[in-house]
Amino acid sequence: AQSVSQHNHHVILSEAASLELGCNYSYGGTVNLFWYVQYPGQHLQLLLKYFSGDPLVKGIKGFEAEFIKSKFSFNLRKPSVQWSDTAEYFCAVNAGDNYGQNFVFGPGTRLSVLP
């Protein structure tokens, strides 16, 4: 069964610091990769996604992620975080096909940005 791991449970940064959140998955076939964010009191929102093509994908709010197939990784990055980036971040893998969606989420990484 596929699984998703996220390297850090809780990350604390100061504003303007750079961010990298690790995500690794285990699945041998073709996958679609996602990062979702859950701001305090809000529902899950899509940050960015990778289906195919350029392995460096850009999302909303200045986030980007790089898919490295050989490492089964899809790390999320942002060059300069803001206080408003405080949220929980979830990496997800969808190995769904014509037989249905099969999303597996990582455990999440809580990001706290100090003003």
Next chain:
Amino acid sequence: KAGVTQTPRYLIKTRGQQVTLSCSPISGHRSVSWYQQTPGQGLQFLFEYFSETQRNKGNFPGRFSGRQFSNSRSEMNVSTLELGDSALYLCATSAGFTDTQYFGPGTRLTVL
């Protein structure tokens, strides 16, 4: 375009009761997935429906069931509630097989 709506938003039940949660997808979305979110277990996949058929199911007991109607609206039912069923139940919808999922705000279920 209206987002995913879930009703009710909050629910309090007692052990042994049953509950039905509802999810209305974004217009045009035919895939509806359900997730359970808890602090200890994170987001866990319950099942997915597409065109009124269950296509995938996670590792949950048979007390958890669902269905989808012809208008793509979906309901999830939990029978014989247990304390451990207290969680945020999320619905996510998408247009097709591997498209992006859009999440609703969730239904917060508390079992006393």
